[in-house]
Amino acid sequence: MTRILIIGGGGMVGQKLAHRLSETGLQGPGERQVTLLDLGFPDAGAPAAERVTGRLSERTDWIARQRFDLIFHLAAIVSGESETNFDLGWDVNMMSNWQLLSALRAEHAASGGTYIPRLIFTSSIAVFGAPYPDRIGDEFLSSPQTSYGAQKACTELMVQDFSRKGFIDGMSLRLPTICVRPGKANLAASSFFSGIIREPLNGKDAILPVPDSVRHWHASPRAAARFLTHAATLDTARLQGRRALNLPGVSCTVADQIEALRRAAGQAAVDRIKPQPDAAIMKIVEGWPRDFDPARAIALGFEAERDFDEIIATYIADDLPSARQ
Amino acid sequence: MTRILIIGGGGMVGQKLAHRLSETGLQGPGERQVTLLDLGFPDAGAPAAERVTGRLSERTDWIARQRFDLIFHLAAIVSGESETNFDLGWDVNMMSNWQLLSALRAEHAASGGTYIPRLIFTSSIAVFGAPYPDRIGDEFLSSPQTSYGAQKACTELMVQDFSRKGFIDGMSLRLPTICVRPGKANLAASSFFSGIIREPLNGKDAILPVPDSVRHWHASPRAAARFLTHAATLDTARLQGRRALNLPGVSCTVADQIEALRRAAGQAAVDRIKPQPDAAIMKIVEGWPRDFDPARAIALGFEAERDFDEIIATYIADDLPSARQ
Numbered sequence: 001m002t003r004i005l006i007i008g009g010g011g012m013v014g015q016k017l018a019h020r021l022s023e024t025g026l027q028g029p030g031e032r033q034v035t036l037l038d039l040g041f042p043d044a045g046a047p048a049a050e051r052v053t054g055r056l057s058e059r060t061d062w063i064a065r066q067r068f069d070l071i072f073h074l075a076a077i078v079s080g081e082s083e084t085n086f087d088l089g090w091d092v093n094m095m096s097n098w099q100l101l102s103a104l105r106a107e108h109a110a111s112g113g114t115y116i117p118r119l120i121f122t123s124s125i126a127v128f129g130a131p132y133p134d135r136i137g138d139e140f141l142s143s144p145q146t147s148y149g150a151q152k153a154c155t156e157l158m159v160q161d162f163s164r165k166g167f168i169d170g171m172s173l174r175l176p177t178i179c180v181r182p183g184k185a186n187l188a189a190s191s192f193f194s195g196i197i198r199e200p201l202n203g204k205d206a207i208l209p210v211p212d213s214v215r216h217w218h219a220s221p222r223a224a225a226r227f228l229t230h231a232a233t234l235d236t237a238r239l240q241g242r243r244a245l246n247l248p249g250v251s252c253t254v255a256d257q258i259e260a261l262r263r264a265a266g267q268a269a270v271d272r273i274k275p276q277p278d279a280a281i282m283k284i285v286e287g288w289p290r291d292f293d294p295a296r297a298i299a300l301g302f303e304a305e306r307d308f309d310e311i312i313a314t315y316i317a318d319d320l321p322s323a324r325q
Numbered sequence: 326m327t328r329i330l331i332i333g334g335g336g337m338v339g340q341k342l343a344h345r346l347s348e349t350g351l352q353g354p355g356e357r358q359v360t361l362l363d364l365g366f367p368d369a370g371a372p373a374a375e376r377v378t379g380r381l382s383e384r385t386d387w388i389a390r391q392r393f394d395l396i397f398h399l400a401a402i403v404s405g406e407s408e409t410n411f412d413l414g415w416d417v418n419m420m421s422n423w424q425l426l427s428a429l430r431a432e433h434a435a436s437g438g439t440y441i442p443r444l445i446f447t448s449s450i451a452v453f454g455a456p457y458p459d460r461i462g463d464e465f466l467s468s469p470q471t472s473y474g475a476q477k478a479c480t481e482l483m484v485q486d487f488s489r490k491g492f493i494d495g496m497s498l499r500l501p502t503i504c505v506r507p508g509k510a511n512l513a514a515s516s517f518f519s520g521i522i523r524e525p526l527n528g529k530d531a532i533l534p535v536p537d538s539v540r541h542w543h544a545s546p547r548a549a550a551r552f553l554t555h556a557a558t559l560d561t562a563r564l565q566g567r568r569a570l571n572l573p574g575v576s577c578t579v580a581d582q583i584e585a586l587r588r589a590a591g592q593a594a595v596d597r598i599k600p601q602p603d604a605a606i607m608k609i610v611e612g613w614p615r616d617f618d619p620a621r622a623i624a625l626g627f628e629a630e631r632d633f634d635e636i637i638a639t640y641i642a643d644d645l646p647s648a649r650q
Binding site for chain 2: 086133140
């Protein structure tokens with residue numbers, strides 16, 4: 001029996017992951033018990049999962065005492081909000097993570113050193129800061145230009161050091177921008193990348209706050225859930241001490257996205273996109289990476305989509321029917 | 326009048342810096358008042374400097390209220406001790422720094438945004454982790470393999486983010502291993518690099534815990550003080566948001582060091598070096614960088630020694646006479 005906790009399990013990727021675990025497990029069939037921790041949950045949520053409502057910072061000792069075999073940590077204050085609320089961002093995205101790691105370490109000690117949970121931390125490509133090479137390689141420096149990126153990078157360093165010491169067996173996945181997100185827009189500065197596809201496919205208008213020449217790095221929610229389960233069963237010795245990983249994705253411009261939308265849903269859908277430049281969002285987005293050469297992750301078996309058409313097809317297959325209900 | 330604080334001002338580099346400030350100021354003459362904060366001070370200390378005895382974590386609010394124009398932060402638990410005392414290392418080398426930055430930010434807010442101190446944080450090449458390219462460039466990733474390195478890297482991220490937000494005007498200097506250190510051996514795993522030169526020059530035996538093929542990256546205490554004063558008056562806009570900097574140094578093997586000692590002091594001095602392999606020290610040291618291409622720092626005007634002979638000459642000129650008193 002594998003006991004699994006998803007911190008941030010009420011969120012979009014957390015729910016995708018819970019569904020995936022209930023359907024295919026980690027590596028095929030096998031007994032597992034999934035617990036979700038979050039501030040709230042969607043009404044029609046993932047099946048066969050225990051739900052715990054609460055704040056991570058108030059639950060770290062409880063989490064440690066439960067001795068989960070596997071912990072996915074997806075909870076965070078998103079990039080836009082971390083930029084406007086400095087205290088909240090550092091408190092949740094760094095200090096709470098320190099507290100979680102400290103609690104797991106205390107439980108490791110209490111167990112006589114036998115309890116060493118696998119921890120998969122969702123980091124972000126926001127750990128990088130401009131200027132960039134054309135493609136960011138696996139040895140490129142992390143010099144974030146947002147608070148969110150700095151907080152993610154700090155947590156990566158902690159996950160690596162606690163793992164090196166043998167208190168946990170952790171790794172950090174630098175997720176591409178997840179696109180197309182179902183549901184509503186959120187406070188992430190990247191929210192529009194999903195909005196310009198999702199809203200037109202649902203017969204609604206979408207705002208485009210940046211020029212269509214903006215290039216960025218994407219993977220679908222389905223790919224994100226697959227990254228997470230793949231990481232959960234990876235032999236971490238293969239990481240050779242470098243426990244933060246750039247993941248594969250699709251590099252394309254907003255214009256490429258729009259052309260893929262045209263192929264999938266026609267000109268009427270494209271006409272739903274309304275350019276409305278937003279300097280604050282542009283300032284954040286222009287500091288973001290555009291393309292990667294994620295050789296290590298590919299060698300370790302991580303897989304994303306081949307192009308943005310496939311990302312749109314994934315949204316239509318996984319999420320559009322329920323959006324129309 | 327420039328009001329200057331040196332946190333860790335009782336330590337070796339802190340004292341060198343205080344001496345340099347009293348002799349040459351920052352950029353030539355100019356009124357300045359220097360305060361040193363440390364747990365203790367040497368008997369024959371730097372002149373014309375106020376001494377404050379205390380722990381950083383208990384003094385952060387006091388520091389902020391003083392509104393120093395310039396703060397050098399040199400205090401840390403050294404690498405060897407951070408590795409054996411996990412709690413102490415993270416507490417002092419990360420949490421206290423967070424507390425200092427938070428206090429400075431609160432004072433910035435209390436001043437209506439006018440108080441923006443220059444903060445020069447001494448980081449370390451320990452932020453890097455093997456495997457390395459032959460020469461580490463300015464865009465190489467920070468993936469530390471010691472707790473000390475992880476703590477320094479976390480603080481760098483905080484210094485950069487607080488600076489980006491305009492709360493402070495900070496930068497982090499990744500000092501080479503400082504060599505030849507005067508005085509006694511300390512708990513740093515790198516202590517022997519100085520010991521094998523210093524002890525023979527003072528007529529004492531020295532232990533060499535690693536093979537003489539070990540290559541490493543060095544600068545003298547005088548160069549360290551010069552790096553710090555140079556950073557204090559640098560136009561930080563030139564850093565373009567990347568506020569952690571690899572500094573110049575001398576790359577040489579222990580065998581090169583020993584040959585330089587032979588040239589400076591003869592075979593009798595070399596005979597004082599006693600090989601005594603230490604697996605724990607070797608394990609730490611073999612994860613350290615060996616050579617750099619610090620193009621950015623050189624372009625910004627930072628200067629180190631040309632070779633290890635010059636480093637030994639600096640020790641003899643600056644520190645050997647007092648050692649013989």
